[in-house]
Amino acid sequence: MTTTERAVSPVPEQSPSEHVPGGRDIWFFVLFESLAFTAYFCVYLFNRTQHEQVFLLGQSHLLLWLGVLETIVLLTSSWAVASCVQDARAGRYDASKREALLTAGFGALFLVLKVIEWVRLIHAGHTFTSSEFFQYFFFLTVIHCIHLLIGFVVLGVLWYQLSDQKRRSQPTVEICATYWHSVDFFWVLIFALLYVVR
Amino acid sequence: MENGFNKRIFVAWLILVAISLVYLWIDHSATHQGIPTASTVVTVVAICFALIKVRIIMREFMEVRGAPRFLRRLTDYWVVLMAIALFGVYFVGIAVA
Numbered sequence: 001m002t003t004t005e006r007a008v009s010p011v012p013e014q015s016p017s018e019h020v021p022g023g024r025d026i027w028f029f030v031l032f033e034s035l036a037f038t039a040y041f042c043v044y045l046f047n048r049t050q051h052e053q054v055f056l057l058g059q060s061h062l063l064l065w066l067g068v069l070e071t072i073v074l075l076t077s078s079w080a081v082a083s084c085v086q087d088a089r090a091g092r093y094d095a096s097k098r099e100a101l102l103t104a105g106f107g108a109l110f111l112v113l114k115v116i117e118w119v120r121l122i123h124a125g126h127t128f129t130s131s132e133f134f135q136y137f138f139f140l141t142v143i144h145c146i147h148l149l150i151g152f153v154v155l156g157v158l159w160y161q162l163s164d165q166k167r168r169s170q171p172t173v174e175i176c177a178t179y180w181h182s183v184d185f186f187w188v189l190i191f192a193l194l195y196v197v198r
Numbered sequence: 199m200e201n202g203f204n205k206r207i208f209v210a211w212l213i214l215v216a217i218s219l220v221y222l223w224i225d226h227s228a229t230h231q232g233i234p235t236a237s238t239v240v241t242v243v244a245i246c247f248a249l250i251k252v253r254i255i256m257r258e259f260m261e262v263r264g265a266p267r268f269l270r271r272l273t274d275y276w277v278v279l280m281a282i283a284l285f286g287v288y289f290v291g292i293a294v295a
Contacts, residue, residue: 020269021261027269031276038280042287049291056234064225071218079211082259086204174261181260185252189280192248196221198237 021085022174030182033147037186040143041193044136048197051132056198058133061126063117067195070113071187077106078184081155081177088162088173096173097162103180104155107148114145140190144183151183210258217247238292245284253277 020027048055084099118141121127121134128138158176161167224240224247256273257263263270 017264018266020265027272031272034276034280038283042283045284045288046291049288049295052236052295056236059234064222068218068222072215075211075214075218078255078259079207082207082261083204085261086207178260181255184259185255188251188255189248192221192244196225196240196244198234198240198244 022178023171026175026178030178033182034186037189040140041189044140044193045197047132047136054131055133058126058131058137059195061121061124062137062195063120064195066113066117067191070110070117071191073106073110073113074184074187077103077110078181080106081158081180084158085173085177088168089170093162093168097159100155100158100162104152104159107151107155107180111145111148114141137194140194144186144190147183147186151180154179207258210254214251214254217251220247241288242285245281245288249277249281252280 080099080102084096084103087093087096087099118138121137126134128135154176158173161169161172161176221244224243225234253274256277262273
């Protein structure tokens with residue numbers, strides 16, 4: 001059985017090492033992306049302080065519990081892909097493939113919840129042009145969902161890698177997981193800024 | 199329980215979920231009769247919690263905890279940089295307004 005085979009480059013799980021998860025390139029990408037998102041957030045926060053009442057009014061139309069639910073769903077997908085990396089490293093490829101599917105499943109659930117939220121808001125008359133708050137809301141959530149859609153392609157690559165013994169490469173598994181985690185932490189920040197900040 | 203179950207990342211997930219649920223209570227404290235009210239304390243706490251969550255995701259899920267020192271430092275500085283940018287812009291914005 002292939003499940004007992006070793007991964008290409010196993011690394012110690014707990015002790016600090018010279019191993020960069022996924023390699024340096026993906027970290028440059030993640031940090032650059034987080035810089036771009038931070039720039040969006042700064043513009044949003046500044047405008048928020050200038051038009052406080054408009055933003056508070058817009059925010060009153062959001063369902064916080066739905067945002068919390070979306071956050072928990074995405075965090076769970078991140079947990080699944082973290083487990084996927086560890087199982088792949090230990091040579092447990094069947095478990096790893098299951099977790100990759102679970103990650104995609106939770107990602108899809110997040111997307112469904114997001115679409116439900118958008119439809120609900122648009123039906124209530126809150127669109128990209130209806131107020132400054134919703135301009136930022138739709139911009140940030142759509143940009144994030146584009147990253148999520150790219151994440152599905154990345155998970156496809158992950159699945160493809162894990163499916164065949166000859167293609168398996170632990171660095172690629174880690175690159176895919178690192179990208180998915182970055183989509184998760186971008187959402188964590190977007191959620192706090194759009195739904196909770198006052 | 200399955201052989202590969204990792205308790206540490208499960209605990210990390212639990213903490214992340216718990217912080218997410220705390221937001222419900224934070225929000226309740228800054229809402230009057232269903233209408234959100236402005237609050238600097240809530241803003242600061244919400245952003246701090248989000249940055250703490252980002253660091254937990256990086257350290258535990260993204261395996262930075264076991265990575266070389268330069269990556270551990272770089273990611274920590276990055277979180278601090280985001281904090282400075284967000285709080286800086288927020289407080290400058292309040293001062294200008």
